Amino acid sequence: MKRDRASGMVSKAKKGVAALLAVFLAGAPAVSLSAESLSNENTLSGYWLSQDHDGVFKIDRCGQNLCGHLVGLRYEGTNVPHGHDGKSECDLLMLTDFRPMGDDNKGRWAGHILDPDTGHLYDAQIWSNQPDVLKLRGYLGLPIFGETQTWTRYNGPPMGPVCKIPDSVK
Numbered sequence: 546m547k548r549d550r551a552s553g554m555v556s557k558a559k560k561g562v563a564a565l566l567a568v569f570l571a572g573a574p575a576v577s578l579s580a581e582s583l584s585n586e587n588t589l590s591g592y593w594l595s596q597d598h599d600g601v602f603k604i605d606r607c608g609q610n611l612c613g614h615l616v617g618l619r620y621e622g623t624n625v626p627h628g629h630d631g632k633s634e635c636d637l638l639m640l641t642d643f644r645p646m647g648d649d650n651k652g653r654w655a656g657h658i659l660d661p662d663t664g665h666l667y668d669a670q671i672w673s674n675q676p677d678v679l680k681l682r683g684y685l686g687l688p689i690f691g692e693t694q695t696w697t698r699y700n701g702p703p704m705g706p707v708c709k710i711p712d713s714v715k
Contacts, residue, residue, distance in 0.1 A: 585645070585652050585654075585672075585673070586606070586611060586645075588673045588676075589604055589611060589654065589671060589672075589673055589679060590604055590605050590606070590611070591603070591604060591605075591698060591699075592604075592616070592698065592699035592700075593613075593679050593696040593697065593698060593699055594696060594697050594698070594699040594701075594714070595694065595696055596694040596695050596696060598619065598710075598714065598715060599618070599619040599710075600615055600617060600618055600619070600710075601615075601616055601617030601618075601699050601704065601710060602614065602615055602616065602617075602639070602640065602696070603616045604640065604671075604679075607641075609644075610641075610642050610643050610644050610656065611640070611643035611644075611654060611656070611671075612638060612640055612641050612642070612643065612656075613638075613639055613640030613643075614636050614637065614638055614639070614640075615634055615635070615636065615637045615639050615661075615708070616635075616636060616704060616708055617699075617704045617708050617709070617710045618634060618635065618708050618709065618710060619709075619710045620709065623707075625707045625708065625709075626661075628661035628662065628664070629661065629662055629663055629664045630664060633707075634661050634708075635707055635708035636708065637659070637661060638659070639658060639659045639661065640656060640657070640658055640659075640669070640671070641656055641657045641658075641659070641666075642656040642657055643655065643656030643669075643671060644656065646670070650670075652672050652673070652674070653670050653671070653672040654670065654671050654672065655668070655669070655670050656668075656669055656670075656671070657669055658681070658683045667683045667684060667685060667691075668683070668684050668685070668686070668688075668691075669681060669682060669683045669684070670682045670688065676698075677697060677698035678695060678696070678697060678698075679695075679696040679697075679698075680693055680694070680695060680696075681693065681694050681696060682694075701713070701714045702714070
């Protein structure tokens with residue numbers, strides 16, 4: 546036990562916080578996905594066409610989280626776009642570690658988004674308030690320092706060779 550040097554009293558604050566934390570953790574399940582989170586996960590999963598119609602993403606479960614791969618790209622010719630590291634952007638994992646946010650943000654999932662041109666990871670949130678519409682907000686530090694895009698569910702034709710978005714998709 547440690548004593549406060551000024552008063553000689555035993556400091557109980559640290560013990561109280563530790564006990565409270567232990568009680569909280571003992572009652573918390575290792576993975577907590579409510580029925581609402583699972584329902585929202587089903588809403589977010591699938592194929593999505595980016596706001597500028599230049600990318601199609603497949604969002605799906607990756608372990609305990611959601612993630613998204615770039616499965617369709619709009620480009621000219623036969624040369625697939627490459628990221629800053631020289632690797633093909635075809636099937637690139639760009640959305641990572643998305644987990645349901647707390648009760649104050651029902652329906653929102655927080656994770657990260659990769660900028661393939663720079664290799665930087667940014668914080669991001671995804672959510673859907675209406676059928677076949679997904680909102681993605683990428684930001685730096687705080688959500689107010691970001692931008693929200695509106696993606697739409699992709700039900701178009703399959704991607705062409707090497708992740709090429711069909712010309713018929715506008």
